[in-house]
Amino acid sequence: MKPSTPLAIDSSLLNAAADRVVRRCDTMARHSETADFLTRTFCSDAMKSAHAELRTWMEAAGMECRLDAVGNLIGESHSTQPSPTYDGPRDVFMIGSHVDTVVNAGKFDGTMGALLGLGVVEVVTEAKAKLPFDIDVVAFSEEEGVRFGFPFIGSLGIAGHFNPGDFDRLDQDGVTMRDALKQFGGNPDDLSSASYRSGANGRNLIGFMEAHLEQSTRLEQNGSPVGVVSAIAGQTRASIVLSGVAGHAGTVLHDQRKDALAAAAKLILDIEELGQTTDGLFATIGSISASPGLSNVICSDVNLRLDLRHESDAVREKAFKTIDLMIRELKRTRGIAGRIHDARHSPAVPMDPVLSQCLEDAIGESGSVPQRLVSGAGHDTMIMAEAAPSCMLFLRCRDGISHHPDEFVAPEDIYEALKVMTQATLKVAQTHSQKSAAAASTSAT
Template sequence: MTRTHPHLTQTVLDACHTLAEFTTTPGSITRLFLTPPMHDVHAYLTDWAQRLGMTSHVDAAGNLRCRWEGSAPEAPTLYLGSHLDTVPNAGAYDGILGVVLGFALVEALGGQRLPFALEVLGFSEEEGVRYGASFFGSLALLGTAGPMLDLRDAGGQTVREALTAFGLDAQALPSAEITGEALGYFEIHIEQGPVLEAAGQSVGIVEAIAGQNRFDLTFTGRASHAGTTPMLLRRDALAAAARFVVAAEDLARSTPGLVATVGMMDVKPGAGNVIPGEARCSLDLRHARDEVRLAALPELLASAEGFASERGVTLTVTPKMEVQATPMHPQFRALLHQAAADAGLPHPDLVSGAGHDAMVLAARMPAAMLFVRSPGGLSHHPDEAVLAEDVTDALAVGSRFLQLLAAEGGRHGL
């Protein structure tokens, strides 16, 4: 298949670079929820929308919403987009690349009307930086962001107050909810990991957003003299914890797709000549399929219990967090695979280890994601990058996806 819109790649990259200048900290990119630079982002993208003949508004949650109407007034809506907020000292592509590509996909239509409307979404908040809670923008589209209105930021300002300061009305928040017929949601996002780069591939199709468990484990033994306590009479908490760390790595390495991480370890009393009496550690366990994660979990915890009891150590396990996996919509995924094949591209399945707006919207409508290679696997970092040719590939797959969906009359997934 020919790459029909090569000039659009440069348009996309130029837009990302210009939008990167809208920051609260000149010289780096920091654009939190409802902060002044978000007005500049909205103005830039609204201008683009108007040139394309789209209608646009900022909804009561601060989301930018721009519509390209379908061929019939009663046509359902396909939502395209990602988030406009960033982490502090961010890169130029996390989130915003997906929004910019949404406009580029409308531009690629060259005026064509589809049997469904397209609504490009620029979510106001996904990263959870300002209020310590994520997805205000996408939750507002489901009508479930209300409980976040009274959260306070570090300066004591509530979301409600921040909306007012931004020129919005918190009372109108329910009006942001999607009420019409939704065909689905399609999000293009940088991978933020090294898998596509390691495979030498430009784009991948997200199979699922991983489910996750987090635990704290406390191994309690007995601190005693490192010189006078024979090995068989010790209750070494760290030795038990260390076996557990290795067991977690072994199980994840031997279970396809499973990732297990012990990222934190605290040892007491913490002296070179004292046997550790207590070792506290974290466990983060993720997999695309809940049944795999939920089978691994008791196995890991039983191994921890075994390593502890072998040493006369007691184990306390404290659950901290559990999120179920979110499978992407099978028919949308199939269309994306078809679109990539038609574009002459490899189309691997990928798992998203990180959360995304697609995870929220999947509760309401068919959702799908396309990942774009992250050079160096880098994200949430100023050196975050994309390759121009990968943007071209993402545009080709996205354009073809829209045409395949149109060929089915926009009925897919309903």
């Protein structure tokens, strides 16, 4: 099959589709568990009605919709099948994001990315562009982890990495994830049917693309509507325990104290300074508890929670060692015994260079200078990257605000993102066709 991939999409098609994305973000925000603000959690009634809404738009765009085993809503576009007689696995390029929200959420986080995926399909269909793969649009069921304290349920299912033992997790009302899914119409007993991994279920996933608001201010500061994610930062989470000696606040002389809370104050500021002085490092103590917790008793024990993030695993590991040394130093300077425990390290996830280049080229062609940036937050793309080449586009968000009702992405930035994603998809199509042609000529010789 010879693909025809017109590289100039009519701007009126893009305009109309971008307007729909903006309006649909408003409409989706009405599907909430609460009347006063937006909350839409995994397998809730609000999610059910949001799916029904999304389904009507997907079907109007000629897509076939299904709810998968783990509660993802997937719209399949079959109009791009290579030939009616072809019966091998479908080559699929997947675009989407999550449609669950935090409590009291904004209307763009996640949902906008799923709607932009649908927008790409609408534009490609209306422009009658022939692609050498199907586009599946995914609305992931759960990314925020609100209901079961466990995120990425949807993408883990699609990537073939969901552990069935997690179906036993309970929500606050004692309902298991398994029962919540069954009641919602999912099928936890047929988990493998959700997988797109390695040609499973007749699907050959050739790539994944997610658009998401940036949740920071780098694009805003640079005056860029969109940017290309280079990697999702690696992360270390750990607990720190500091042990001193309790004593009378009115009698123990200062040069004889072993005050764990004063030591913690120094440590927290030193860790902050490490973050400020190491390029690209985010170093945070987000939680502290002190005991015995009385105003007239010198503190004997402190527990801290540490969060470290960086694009480079080597830089993050070095920072972790530096913090370990800072804690040991407290023994010498303040007589405080300290240790790190329960450290969990997640490596950085680099984005696919070929797909990311398609996004960059599309941004360059639209007249902007492509900006690359690291995502400090985790996203479904991080999980999907284990199953297929993956890329991510960030959209500028006002004042970096997210997880808040004031979250805002300008309509003109949504237009820009849709244009870049559509052009990038056409570039992916060209690359894929060239690869297939090269493979065919090699096998013929």
